[in-house]
Amino acid sequence: MVFREDQISRYSRHIILREVGGRGQERLLSSRVLVIGAGGLGSPVAMYLAAAGVGTIGLVDMDVVDVSNLQRQIMHSQKTVGIPKVLSGARTLERMNPDVKVIPIQERLTAENAMDLFSGYDVIVDGSDNFGTRYIVNDAAFFLRKTLVSGSILRFEGQVTVLEGHTDAPCYRCLYPEAPPPGLVPSCSEAGVLGVLAGTIGTLQAAEVVKKILGIGELLKGQLLLYDALSMTFRKLRVPKDPKCPLCGPHPTITTVSGSSEWVCQVPAT
Amino acid sequence: MAVVVRIPTPLRKLTGNQNEVREEGGTIREILKNLESHYPGIGERLADESGELRRFINIYVNEEDIRFRDGLDTAIKPGDEVSIIPAIAGGAK
Numbered sequence: 001m002v003f004r005e006d007q008i009s010r011y012s013r014h015i016i017l018r019e020v021g022g023r024g025q026e027r028l029l030s031s032r033v034l035v036i037g038a039g040g041l042g043s044p045v046a047m048y049l050a051a052a053g054v055g056t057i058g059l060v061d062m063d064v065v066d067v068s069n070l071q072r073q074i075m076h077s078q079k080t081v082g083i084p085k086v087l088s089g090a091r092t093l094e095r096m097n098p099d100v101k102v103i104p105i106q107e108r109l110t111a112e113n114a115m116d117l118f119s120g121y122d123v124i125v126d127g128s129d130n131f132g133t134r135y136i137v138n139d140a141a142f143f144l145r146k147t148l149v150s151g152s153i154l155r156f157e158g159q160v161t162v163l164e165g166h167t168d169a170p171c172y173r174c175l176y177p178e179a180p181p182p183g184l185v186p187s188c189s190e191a192g193v194l195g196v197l198a199g200t201i202g203t204l205q206a207a208e209v210v211k212k213i214l215g216i217g218e219l220l221k222g223q224l225l226l227y228d229a230l231s232m233t234f235r236k237l238r239v240p241k242d243p244k245c246p247l248c249g250p251h252p253t254i255t256t257v258s259g260s261s262e263w264v265c266q267v268p269a270t
Numbered sequence: 271m272a273v274v275v276r277i278p279t280p281l282r283k284l285t286g287n288q289n290e291v292r293e294e295g296g297t298i299r300e301i302l303k304n305l306e307s308h309y310p311g312i313g314e315r316l317a318d319e320s321g322e323l324r325r326f327i328n329i330y331v332n333e334e335d336i337r338f339r340d341g342l343d344t345a346i347k348p349g350d351e352v353s354i355i356p357a358i359a360g361g362a363k
Contacts, residue, residue: 037362061362069363129362131326154358155279176357178325191280193360226355228279231289237355238333 001026007099011053024214025053029099031213032056034121036109036137038085039063040198041127041151041205043075048206050093050100054213057093058103058121059086072195109133111257114140123209126150127202131179133261138163138172140257142247147212147219148172151205156194158201160225161239162208165248169221173254174242197229273346275301276353284312293352298329299342301352316354326357 003011003022007029014020014028033054035042038061046057065076065088073085080088086104093102105117109128118124118140126137126148134150141148145166152159165171204225211217224237246253272292277285285291291308295301306313317323321342329336330353336344346352 039362041361063363127361129360131357131359134359152358152361154360157279157358159355159358176326176328179359180324180326180357191360198361224355228289235353236333237330237335237353239335240338242337 001029007053010097010099014052019216020214024216027213028053028210029055031123032058032121033123033125033209033213034058034060034118035125035127036060036133037127037129038073038075038089039069039127039129040072040153040193040195041202042089042125043073044199044202045125045127045151045206045209046089046093047075047096048203049209050097050102052206052210053097053099054209055099056101056103056121058105058117059089060105060107060109060117061085061089062106062108072193072198074199109136109261111136111259111261114257115144118144118146121146123212124148125205125209126152127205128261130261132259134172135179135259136257136261138165139247139254139259142166142171143257149205149208149212151201153193153197153201155192156197156229158197158227158229160201160204160208160220160227161223162212162220164221165241165245167221168241170239170241171245171248173247174245174249175224175239177242177245194229197227200227200229271296271346271348273301273348274351275305276351278354278356280356280358281312281315281354284309284315296346297342298331298336298344298346298352301346302342328355329353330355 011025014025035046038059064084065080075089075092084106086106090102090104114136124141124146142165148163150161163171224239226235272294274290275293276290293301293304331350
């Protein structure tokens with residue numbers, strides 16, 4: 001592709017990086033990233049990807065913007081309260097960068113629609129708010145051989161990892177074989193979350209997506225990054241591929257995407 | 271011999287808001303037993319009725335998940351650090 005003058009200016013700080021260059025910027029512009037959850041994590045992820053010139057960004061979320069979201073969901077604003085999050089988000093992203101095509105998908109992600117929704121994208125980003133969705137996202141990404149950049153937040157702590165169960169790297173089920181049972185756990189609105197934590201974790205996810213698209217650096221594959229905002233510490237733990245994994249192990253028992261995303265937002269009980 | 275056990279935020283109410291505690295024990299199983307005796311209620315959050323570690327909680331010794339070592343019988347040496355890492359799912363709402 002040939003850059004327009006305005007694109008050369010817009011992406012100049014990328015293009016002068018030897019690791020990105022014109023070719024890397026072209027790659028970003030032709031890439032397609034699907035963001036699950038247009039909320040706390042999805043906002044910074046989608047905004048940095050839009051600014052970076054990721055050509056197509058899909059947003060999946062069925063909710064409308066609520067005033068209680070605005071403490072951390074920076075893609076939305078007072079003006080978009082009451083509007084579907086995916087439309088509010090699309091408006092923000094398109095204003096940031098007209099090069100970006102945003103595909104708003106105002107649906108609940110389910111076992112039935114996940115494979116279809118994911119199939120046109122290069123990288124999947126999980127910023128969802130419940131375990132049911134996280135296992136559906138993991139399984140669909142695995143069957144379609146897509147890289148999954150997973151982030152989660154609670155109170156003052158966050159976790160980030162890059163999952164590629166279709167390779168020799170682990171999947172989400174290798175890391176956490178089962179979701180906590182419903183009922184054992186309070187909802188996230190009860191547990192609370194430090195707003196800026198969503199920015200920290202979402203921005204780390206965006207960095208992993210951009211690196212994956214550009215093919216540079218080392219991804220958080222087989223590693224779990226833990227961030228504690230209170231002690232201001234980052235730690236990386238090793239996550240091996242589980243030889244007994246029912247999805248990506250050598251003797252799988254899960255062969256299709258199943259399960260329900262109709263879970264309330266859950267955390268291990270306090 | 272006491273080692274540091276890192277407590278994740280969801281469980282800190284049970285440890286009087288301490289983000290790390292020190293516990294004695296030569297294996298993870300002994301450490302969990304001592305943890306429960308000092309902080310009653312934490313044990314059932316980590317293990318089920320049969321004593322098996324819950325499958326949405328991981329315990330690490332330094333950077334290694336005990337599931338890929340000797341499970342609850344994983345031996346602890348002086349200076350090791352034990353971390354309890356629960357699955358968390360928050361992000362969008």
